[in-house]
């Protein structure tokens with residue numbers, strides 16, 4: 001059953017032979033991020049119709065355009081500062097960054113003039129791809145390999161689900177050279193969802209003032225189950241031991257854990273909504289974001305504009321429909337030192353975020 005990149009498989013086998021069964025996070029780290037052979041770090045990962053899976057970003061530019069409006073509102077909320085940073089992590093081939101910058105230049109020119117876009121990208125091959133996508137915006141974009149202090153907004157789409165995670169009471173071992181799960185009840189090393197929590201610590205430490213917006217698929221604590229997904233060429237594989245280094249491995253996010261850790265780091269919970277509500281909140285605040293042709297029935301005579309409208313309608317339907325991406329994805333916003341009202345337009349149709357995230361105690365009670 002074991003299949004995938006032969007060199008990577010041999011490296012993983014050698015590690016297990018030498019040290020014994022490894023926690024799943026270690027296996028996932030190598031499968032996705034081994035510097036030479038990992039699914040993402042090798043540049044092999046393909047997202048979109050001809051790739052392994054779809055994301056919000058690969059649906060089309062409308063996703064970045066809607067988020068550009070949300071970022072512009074945040075910029076206003078922070079007093080229209082100069083040197084406003086949009087920090088993106090998990091930018092893949094740079095499509096989202098390009099869509100945001102192109103739309104900001106066209107629709108929010110003052111915001112565009114004030115912003116700089118920072119991509120946090122540890123992998124050189126992905127930096128190169130992003131740089132190609134960003135050819136029009138060279139003076140706006142900078143790259144770092146890890147987070148650095150910033151004021152503005154941190155954005156990620158499907159970053160958290162790709163961070164290495166442990167499976168409670170399970171390690172990866174070998175049986176006749178095939179990878180297998182080995183049950184080790186009460187194994188302390190398999191407990192923590194450590195990389196996502198470390199990541200929140202790092203974001204909180206580097207955010208001087210502003211917001212963090214995370215989009216991903218997950219559950220709150222009472223509904224959370226460890227549900228691993230392994231995807232290649234738009235197929236769900238049965239096991240993470242198939243197509244090692246050639247398939248994506250993801251895990252649903254436990255939003256309550258993330259939010260609790262954020263609060264412990266002094267961040268505020270600024271919003272929690274499913275994607276349907278979040279994007280509808282932005283659209284209803286900025287209806288002018290839809291191309292003016294789509295609001296003007298006289299333009300329907302033009303074949304070109306009609307084709308464009310149909311494309312946008314299809315993209316919006318995919319992002320918003322409850323049985324497509326509208327409910328599967330959720331959006332969490334965190335904030336620091338913003339004063340006054342925290343509510344962003346994306347959350348105008350959302351419930352109280354702390355209650356919805358099952359953060360039942362008040363912060364002062366948690367510290368007792």
Ligand SMILES: C[S@@+](CC[C@H](N)C(=O)[O-])C[C@H]1O[C@@H](n2cnc3c(N)ncnc32)[C@H](O)[C@@H]1O
Pocket residue numbers: 040041047055056057058089090091092120121122156157158159162163
């Ligand atoms: C599931 S993909 C999502 C890509 C893109 N955001 C999208 O929605 O199409 C996850 C991405 O996160 C990146 N990633 C994982 N850990 C990272 C880290 N520590 N810093 C920056 N990017 C990271 C991976 O390389 C990969 O490109």
